[in-house]
Amino acid sequence: SQTIHQWPATLVQPVGSPLSLECTVEGTSNPNLYWYRQAAGRGLQLLFYSVGIGQISSEVPQNLSASRPQDRQFILSSKKLLLSDSGFYLCAWSPRQPVLKFAEAFFGQGTRLTVV
Amino acid sequence: AQSVAQPEDQVNVAEGNPLTVKCTYSVSGNPYLFWYVQYPNRGLQFLLKYITGDNLVKGSYGFEAEFNKSQTSFHLKKPSALVSDSALYFCAVRDNGDSSYKLIFGSGTRLLVRP
Numbered sequence: 428s429q430t431i432h433q434w435p436a437t438l439v440q441p442v443g444s445p446l447s448l449e450c451t452v453e454g455t456s457n458p459n460l461y462w463y464r465q466a467a468g469r470g471l472q473l474l475f476y477s478v479g480i481g482q483i484s485s486e487v488p489q490n491l492s493a494s495r496p497q498d499r500q501f502i503l504s505s506k507k508l509l510l511s512d513s514g515f516y517l518c519a520w521s522p523r524q525p526v527l528k529f530a531e532a533f534f535g536q537g538t539r540l541t542v543v
Numbered sequence: 544a545q546s547v548a549q550p551e552d553q554v555n556v557a558e559g560n561p562l563t564v565k566c567t568y569s570v571s572g573n574p575y576l577f578w579y580v581q582y583p584n585r586g587l588q589f590l591l592k593y594i595t596g597d598n599l600v601k602g603s604y605g606f607e608a609e610f611n612k613s614q615t616s617f618h619l620k621k622p623s624a625l626v627s628d629s630a631l632y633f634c635a636v637r638d639n640g641d642s643s644y645k646l647i648f649g650s651g652t653r654l655l656v657r658p
Contacts, residue, residue: 433586459644470650471587471633476643484643517586521644529594529637531577532646534586 429454433518433535440542446491446505448538450518453499458520460501461532462493465515477501478523513542545570545636549649556624557657564619564652566634575637576617577646578608580630587633593617604628624656 433450440446452458462474473486475493483493490509494502501518521532546569556562568574575594579587591602598610608619617634631653635646 459642461645463648469631471648473645473647476645478642515584519587519646521646523642523644529575529592531589531592532644533589534579536586537584539584 429520429533431518431520431533431535433538435538436536437539438541440508440540442510442542443507446503446508446512446540448503448516448518448540450501450503450535451499452520455520455522456498457523458499459523460495461519461521462501462503463517463519465517465537467514471517475503508542510542513540515539545638545647547634547636547647547649549632549634549652551652552650553653553655555655555657558626559623562621562624562628562654562656564632564634564654566617566619566649567615568617568634568636569615570636570639572639574610574615574617575639576608576610577635577637578602578606578617578619579633579635579648580604581633581651582630590619590632624654626656626658629654629656 430453460477463471477495491505516538518535519532522530548567577592578590581587590606591600593600593610601607606621631651633651634649638645
């Protein structure tokens with residue numbers, strides 16, 4: 428069965444420090460991968476998605492970047508964190524094969540980032 | 544562009560009563576609709592989806608949703624609410640515009656079930 432791992436669960440970082448959040452998926456290949464941010468316990472904003480290794484699409488301009496160095500690994504990064512980067516970050520995956528395009532997306536447990 | 548609206552920030556219901564969480568959508572083409580639930584400081588859990596076929600979709604934990612094409616709605620329902628159903632609920636639509644299959648989420652509705 429497929430599983431998604433996201434770490435760390437919580438993170439407190441000072442303003443101006445770098446960030447690296449990692450997400451890995453097991454039990455599937457060629458997944459679509461996503462990073463969402465949830466601010467103030469409410470709506471989900473799609474930050475990045477990837478349909479393949481090295482292929483990253485950004486949904487909104489921001490202080491963050493994403494990379495996909497391996498098929499099932501998705502990394503969210505920042506060179507210098509801002510206070511406004513605080514939030515709950517969620518990684519998700521969905522099958523990429525066209526025949527499975529109706530499948531739901533599966534979410535990790537999230538990372539609570541507090542920038543101080 | 545696809546979009547989803549959840550008009551209620553919060554829904555309050557007494558335990559044992561039926562509950563409804565509202566969702567309306569706007570899509571080009573066929574709608575692929577989803578409901579997720581989120582408990583505090585956790586990821587989203589899939590509840591149910593509508594792809595095609597029967598307008599009444601049954602999902603996890605006794606939840607169901609009714610797809611109404613003419614009203615462009617996909618309301619989440621449960622005949623008898625439990626206190627443990629208290630959580631944040633998200634409606635989502637799949638973007639059919641490209642191969643990313645990304646989900647576009649509503650703003651969420653907080654469900655509070657009173658004992």
